[in-house]
Amino acid sequence: MGTDYQQARADLGIRLRELRLTAPGGRLTGTQLADRLGPGWSKVKISKLENGKQTATADDLHAWAKGTGQPEAYEELLARLRGFESHIRSWRRQLSAGHKPVQDAVTVEHERTRVLTIWENCLIPGMVQIPEYARHTFARHADLMQSPRDTEDAVRARIQRQKGLYRPGRKYKIMMWEGALRSLICPPSVLAAQLHHLSGVIGLDTVEMGIVPFSASLKIYPGNSFWVYDERLVVVEDWHAELWIEEADSIATYLRVWRTLSESAVYGADAQNVINRARRALSAG
Known part of the structure; x- marks a missing residue:
């Protein structure tokens, strides 16, 4: 607590x-x-x-x-x-010892979870990040929060958690806004490698990956990112803190948001096309 x-x-x-x-x-x-x-x-x-x-x-x-x-x-x-029921975990307190303790706390929840439902609007989700992409996101966040830099330890913890993608009995329902594919939080070469990796993840039987294209007709705006753990916990990030939400009605609201956004998402070959379009845009730039 x-x-x-x-x-x-x-x-x-x-x-x-x-x-x-x-x-x-x-x-x-x-x-x-x-x-x-x-x-x-x-x-x-x-x-x-x-x-x-x-x-x-x-x-x-x-x-x-x-x-x-x-x-x-x-x-x-x-x-x-x-x-x-919304546990407010301020970044200032959480990051007092760096990013790795935060990653370790999230890993505990991942280990307990069989179905993880993710919405990301501006970044590639941590569960499918490559090390170099993760390295840039941690470094930039540490700069912003003026927190201790333990980038390599944090990257290792995040990548270690990705073993769950290959465990039978797990399901990762990952959905993201096309903007996440194009955010240059890292050099273009790193983003290109990240998008290549993302294409390969689509084929995993534990992963259901959807992308909401810029051109999609939306029933709701693509708001802030969130992760739902087995319908028992939602984690929502804001600039000042993370919210850990356990109240049933609020969890139901986030799942309803996810389902509404998913109506505008594309999957499979269509999702691959959106990723490839983002990769071509990097090359053209």
């Missing part, structure tokens, strides 16, 4: 304590509140919730708001709880 998550839970605990101490009929002790709330409640549970040592449920928050005589506070408390 990340530090950001712990801080959010501690902040909720402070708010719960405020409600207990400002009850309309006068401040309540932990024991008094537990007695009001009934079976399943104790002074110990009250203390754990207020000190951020236990995560409240929606039912806990509903009971707390009602028990402190402030039922109108429930919606606010519930909104705070929903924030827990």
